[in-house]
Amino acid sequence: MATHATATATEEPLVAVEGLSVDFDTPRGTIQALRDIDLTVPKGKVLGIVGESGCGKSTLAYSLIGLLAENARVAGGAIRMGEHDLARLGAAGWRDLRGTRVAMIFQDPMTALNPVTTIGQQMLDIQYRDRISRSEKRARAVEFLEQVQIPDAASKLDAYPHQLSGGMRQRVCIAMALLTQPDLLIADEPTTALDATLEMQIVALLRELQQKFGCSVVFVSHHLGTVAELCDDVAVMYAGEVVERGSARSLFHDPQHPYTQALLDCDPARIKIATRTLPTIPGTLPDLRQPPRGCAFRARCPHAWGRCEREHPPLYPGAAGQRVRCHLSDPAEDAA
Numbered sequence: 001m002a003t004h005a006t007a008t009a010t011e012e013p014l015v016a017v018e019g020l021s022v023d024f025d026t027p028r029g030t031i032q033a034l035r036d037i038d039l040t041v042p043k044g045k046v047l048g049i050v051g052e053s054g055c056g057k058s059t060l061a062y063s064l065i066g067l068l069a070e071n072a073r074v075a076g077g078a079i080r081m082g083e084h085d086l087a088r089l090g091a092a093g094w095r096d097l098r099g100t101r102v103a104m105i106f107q108d109p110m111t112a113l114n115p116v117t118t119i120g121q122q123m124l125d126i127q128y129r130d131r132i133s134r135s136e137k138r139a140r141a142v143e144f145l146e147q148v149q150i151p152d153a154a155s156k157l158d159a160y161p162h163q164l165s166g167g168m169r170q171r172v173c174i175a176m177a178l179l180t181q182p183d184l185l186i187a188d189e190p191t192t193a194l195d196a197t198l199e200m201q202i203v204a205l206l207r208e209l210q211q212k213f214g215c216s217v218v219f220v221s222h223h224l225g226t227v228a229e230l231c232d233d234v235a236v237m238y239a240g241e242v243v244e245r246g247s248a249r250s251l252f253h254d255p256q257h258p259y260t261q262a263l264l265d266c267d268p269a270r271i272k273i274a275t276r277t278l279p280t281i282p283g284t285l286p287d288l289r290q291p292p293r294g295c296a297f298r299a300r301c302p303h304a305w306g307r308c309e310r311e312h313p314p315l316y317p318g319a320a321g322q323r324v325r326c327h328l329s330d331p332a333e334d335a336a
């Protein structure tokens with residue numbers, strides 16, 4: 001698997017997530033979906049967010065674009081982007097930033113596209129801030145459809161979303177997101193609804209366009225192979241926390257957290273022996289209404305010992321420059 005060079009530690013990030021906690025209020029109690037998240041999105045780089053279903057990836061992605069559900073509450077922390085704190089931006093603030101500095105590609109392109117409006121009209125509408133003529137906007141729409149390699153782009157302006165294939169619809173969504181020339185593009189599992197060939201094409205396209213436009217990308221995925229292919233940096237999430245983060249190279253070649261190691265062991269691309277069933281990590285996620293006191297992964301961890309139950313691990317520096325939320329990475333354990 002190819003991995004790309006990582007951001008240097010001195011590079012100023014586009015976005016800094018600092019101690020972010022997000023709760024969901026439900027009739028059955030408060031779900032602590034994000035707990036004290038610290039990470040940075042480097043300028044002009046791709047950050048991958050991986051982890052099992054329910055670990056908080058989408059909540060983090062939606063926090064970055066101010067689209068959290070109504071029952072969500074920012075319980076602490078900040079999301080710094082320039083002079084803004086995205087975690088506390090009101091509706092008026094988001095009207096200025098969303099679709100200009102921050103854009104999103106969704107899992108299902110039909111979520112983003114209006115089914116009863118032509119592609120062309122939607123691409124004109126999204127340029128409502130631009131003081132250029134209608135024909136110039138149309139020309140830009142065609143140009144961006146060509147950028148995402150849609151054949152015979154001009155003719156697609158008159159098409160409705162249902163007249164395009166799933167892969168083409170996702171390309172239209174990418175074109176629309178890039179039309180707004182965002183600094184930050186959030187892609188929440190954008191290839192999940194596509195088959196493997198289309199997935200590879202969309203990933204290659206995203207990488208090419210990200211390099212061309214120079215924006216930062218946050219790429220949420222279950223698929224480790226895709227993340228290794230596309231991302232410069234990776235954050236691994238478990239039970240609402242970041243348990244390991246660092247360069248894609250360090251995480252895929254020298255994973256330190258037992259959860260990252262277990263995820264990689266379950267990755268179909270890495271399994272050499274043909275088996276009928278894919279391995280899974282034994283056990284289940286803890287109840288996020290009452291997250292465990294010590295290490296959140298300890299009940300499923302083959303290495304857990306007494307300290308893991310007593311003490312919540314901080315992010316220790318890992319051997320290959322990553323940060324690891326595991327007492328095994330505590331330098332004091334080596335010294336003991």
Ligand SMILES: Nc1ncnc2c1ncn2[C@@H]1O[C@H](COP(=O)(O)OP(=O)(O)OP(=O)(O)O)[C@@H](O)[C@H]1O
Pocket residue numbers: 024025026031033051052053054055056057058059060069071072288
């Ligand atoms: N609106 C909501 N109300 C209550 N709980 C929610 C809400 N949205 C998400 N959750 C809960 O928050 C936790 C994190 O969910 P989230 O969707 O962020 O995880 P995820 O890693 O993106 O999962 P998936 O890969 O399945 O999308 C889960 O326990 C989920 O059930």
